[in-house]
Amino acid sequence: MEEKPVSPVLKVLAAFGFLFLLAPVLIVVPLSFSNDVFMSFPPSGYSLRWYIAIGANAKLLDAFLFSVKLASLVTVVNILIAVPASYALIRKAPFGADAIMSLLTAPLLLPTIVLGLALLIVMARAGYLATPQGIFLAHLVVTLPYALRVIATALSTLPIAVEEAAATLGASPLSVFFRITLPMLMPGIVAAAALSFLVSFDEVVLSLFMNGPKVTTLPVELYHHVESRADPLVAAASVLLVVFTLAVVIIVDRSLGLAKTFVK
Amino acid sequence: MIHHASTATNIAAPLGNEAKPGHGFLSLQGLSKRYSEFVAVDAVDLDVNQGEFVSLLGPSGCGKTTTLRMIAGLVQASGGRIVVAGRDLTAIPPFRRDMGLVFQSYALFPHMSVAGNIAFGLEMRGLSRSEISNRVTEAIALVRLEGRENRRPSELSGGQQQRVALARALVIRPSILLLDEPLSNLDAKLRDEMRTEIRDIQRRLGTTAIFVTHDQDEALTMSDRVVVMNHGRIEQTGTPEDLYERPRTPFVASFVGRTNRFSGTALGRSVKLGDTLVHSATEANGPADVMIRPHRITISTGSAAASGGQNTLSGIVRRMTYAGNLLQYDVLAGDLTFQVEEATLGSGRALAPGTTVTLSWSAQDTLVFEAKP
Ligand SMILES: Nc1ncnc2c1ncn2[C@@H]1O[C@H](COP(=O)(O)OP(=O)(O)OP(=O)(O)O)[C@@H](O)[C@H]1O
Ligand SMILES: [Mg+2]
Numbered sequence: 001m002e003e004k005p006v007s008p009v010l011k012v013l014a015a016f017g018f019l020f021l022l023a024p025v026l027i028v029v030p031l032s033f034s035n036d037v038f039m040s041f042p043p044s045g046y047s048l049r050w051y052i053a054i055g056a057n058a059k060l061l062d063a064f065l066f067s068v069k070l071a072s073l074v075t076v077v078n079i080l081i082a083v084p085a086s087y088a089l090i091r092k093a094p095f096g097a098d099a100i101m102s103l104l105t106a107p108l109l110l111p112t113i114v115l116g117l118a119l120l121i122v123m124a125r126a127g128y129l130a131t132p133q134g135i136f137l138a139h140l141v142v143t144l145p146y147a148l149r150v151i152a153t154a155l156s157t158l159p160i161a162v163e164e165a166a167a168t169l170g171a172s173p174l175s176v177f178f179r180i181t182l183p184m185l186m187p188g189i190v191a192a193a194a195l196s197f198l199v200s201f202d203e204v205v206l207s208l209f210m211n212g213p214k215v216t217t218l219p220v221e222l223y224h225h226v227e228s229r230a231d232p233l234v235a236a237a238s239v240l241l242v243v244f245t246l247a248v249v250i251i252v253d254r255s256l257g258l259a260k261t262f263v264k
Numbered sequence: 265m266i267h268h269a270s271t272a273t274n275i276a277a278p279l280g281n282e283a284k285p286g287h288g289f290l291s292l293q294g295l296s297k298r299y300s301e302f303v304a305v306d307a308v309d310l311d312v313n314q315g316e317f318v319s320l321l322g323p324s325g326c327g328k329t330t331t332l333r334m335i336a337g338l339v340q341a342s343g344g345r346i347v348v349a350g351r352d353l354t355a356i357p358p359f360r361r362d363m364g365l366v367f368q369s370y371a372l373f374p375h376m377s378v379a380g381n382i383a384f385g386l387e388m389r390g391l392s393r394s395e396i397s398n399r400v401t402e403a404i405a406l407v408r409l410e411g412r413e414n415r416r417p418s419e420l421s422g423g424q425q426q427r428v429a430l431a432r433a434l435v436i437r438p439s440i441l442l443l444d445e446p447l448s449n450l451d452a453k454l455r456d457e458m459r460t461e462i463r464d465i466q467r468r469l470g471t472t473a474i475f476v477t478h479d480q481d482e483a484l485t486m487s488d489r490v491v492v493m494n495h496g497r498i499e500q501t502g503t504p505e506d507l508y509e510r511p512r513t514p515f516v517a518s519f520v521g522r523t524n525r526f527s528g529t530a531l532g533r534s535v536k537l538g539d540t541l542v543h544s545a546t547e548a549n550g551p552a553d554v555m556i557r558p559h560r561i562t563i564s565t566g567s568a569a570a571s572g573g574q575n576t577l578s579g580i581v582r583r584m585t586y587a588g589n590l591l592q593y594d595v596l597a598g599d600l601t602f603q604v605e606e607a608t609l610g611s612g613r614a615l616a617p618g619t620t621v622t623l624s625w626s627a628q629d630t631l632v633f634e635a636k637p
Contacts, residue, residue, distance in 0.1 A: 161367050162374070164358070165365065165372075165432075167337075167338070167358040168338070168365040169385035169388055169433075170359050170385055184375060
């Protein structure tokens with residue numbers, strides 16, 4: 001297909017759009033190389049001192065590790081729940097499947113603050129406040145809707161005739177699932193995993209509600225840091241986070257691209 | 265696939281002397297499918313012999329696919345029985361039915377190679393590696409796809425994908441091969457080739473085949489027997505010749521082959537069409553539908569005298585269409601317009617509109633159906 005020429009007006013508009021979205025990054029990057037003790041823009045001198053400071057900040061590193069572990073676990077459990085749940089709801093279509101799907105994805109529509117408050121009350125009752133279990137469950141509640149949506153959509157676009165063909169060739173429902181459905185669903189699963197990971201990794205509000213001395217995620221730790229001090233350390237951390245997120249997205253995109261070439 | 269015959273007799277024997285139909289290798293007995301109020305398939309009875317090639321032919325929505333999917337077990341029947349080789353399969357799930365189904369959309373496994381697709385059914389049957397590889401090689405040769413074993417389905421043309429689908433269904437040596445409009449996504453030339461090829465392979469392997477189509481040419485040229493369906497019911501079952509020469513209902517007469525259709529009043533062995541009286545070979549009385557095949561009418565410029573049993577009408581050519589192998593005329597005779605077809609002979613005789621002509625056909629080519637009240 002020939003690409004249509006893009007009008008200059010559209011180009012200018014697009015450029016402004018990008019500028020608006022990227023402006024924070026454009027300011028944060030120079031700021032992270034600042035040599036000043038306080039955040040000021042433009043910096044009076046440049047150095048790597050704040051990157052080095054991150055390396056020496058045990059609290060921040062602990063929080064980062066905790067966030068990665070939390071997001072990974074949340075992702076794995078999400079997929080383990082979302083794949084069978086979508087399969088049951090889409091393929092078996094029990095009575096009220098639509099209602100169940102709406103219920104499971106409802107947290108997407110609730111303001112996080114409402115959800116946070118509700119979870120705070122529930123977790124406090126259950127004695128899970130400020131525990132890893134508590135924060136894990138909270139993250140699961142907000143990320144599952146994403147995983148479920150993505151996988152359910154992917155599943156509903158798979159041609160059912162292919163699964164039927166496998167059945168007529170002698171494959172039991174279990175074999176059909178593992179040999180046919182699951183491989184064809186892989187791109188959807190990878191996308192859902194990436195989304196779960198990033199949403200969990202990025203989550204601030206719920207983590208603030210659930211956090212405690214042993215269970216502080218990276219965004220919360222950064223938030224606390226900014227509250228007490230105004231040095232450019234946060235800028236350096238932000239740049240590292242952007243790079244980390246970008247890496248995740250690129251890895252996913254690559255594997256998704258790969259998956260596409262062998263599925264389509 | 266032959267071993268089913270022996271199981272057939274073994275299993276069928278104790279049941280003993282079953283009366284009337286139900287003796288086919290595949291036997292559908294009062295098979296029905298209802299979707300809430302709507303009856304998609306209505307008490308279909310059909311017996312198919314081993315090695316037979318039977319087509320289900322009918323207009324869109326008449327229940328062909330639903331019937332086929334019930335045989336495969338992909339749709340649960342609402343009533344009736346499906347018996348194969350004496351064994352009642354009605355409640356058996358599809359993966360234990362041992363049938364090969366070729367889908368209109370091919371439904372190949374996109375994440376597997378050609379060889380992987382074909383091997384799948386054999387792997388599900390737990391055959392040994394060497395056995396699988398032998399049979400896959402054999403099947404690939406059968407559908408002439410040598411050298412393309414490692415391609416993905418997306419890297420094949422439509423015709424090649426069709427062949428993979430066929431090989432995949434045949435390699436398991438199914439008791440019955442089911443095909444749902446397998447040729448409808450191919451272009452005309454390839455469709456002709458595949459018709460012959462499917463029929464050849466089916467004959468060579470002796471596979472029993474049920475072929476769904478809405479294309480009457482396909483049904484007539486490929487099948488041992490054709491089942492014409494309409495509104496979920498069987499209109500008529502018979503050889504292609506039966507259906508064409510001896511249609512039992514006006515629907516079959518007009519659906520299979522082209523036809524002139526008039527309504528009139530039957531008076532014994534003749535029918536009054538407006539002011540015209542034509543002769544027929546069947547006894548009928550009262551209001552009737554009358555059909556005459558366009559190519560059974562002879563068109564001539566001379567005023568041929570009526571011979572015994574012959575119908576003769578004179579008329580005027582209103583329109584002439586040249587269709588390569590055929591000349592098609594619209595001829596006005598009295599107040600009736602006849603379509604007439606004549607094979608082109610290369611001699612270049614084409615009658616211009618306005619020519620006065622004589623139409624004649626024999627009495628047995630006048631098909632008369634008493635109109636149902
Ligand atoms: N799942 C379903 N729910 C309700 N009605 C259905 C369902 N599947 C099929 N039908 C109806 O049953 C009738 C027969 O459908 P079927 O697919 O067997 O037709 P067909 O003869 O194969 O037609 P075509 O030549 O268009 O493929 C149609 O009127 C269709 O609308
Ligand atoms: Mg159909």
